[in-house]
Amino acid sequence: MLTLLLHRPSAQEFYRVEVSDNLFGEYTVQREWGRDGRACGMRNVLFTNLRDAVQAADTWRLKAARRGYALTEAVAA
Structure with a gap:
């Protein structure tokens, strides 16, 4: 699990x-x-493989960063 x-x-x-x-x-x-x-x-999106899921999560993180959000915590378990 990865949480940003x-x-x-x-x-x-x-x-x-x-x-x-x-x-x-x-x-x-x-x-x-x-x-x-x-x-x-809240929104949930299903993916069949981990690579696509991580790429989508990174895309949404970048969009949030462009809107002024800053990364405060990243947790991988």
């Missing part, structure tokens, strides 16, 4: 991208965004 957490400090907003596997041999990229302490939005 990004924050936009001026607006107290966060963007989280997580890559994980499931019992069926698929990989899920879960994106979550919102403001600290409030309800957030």
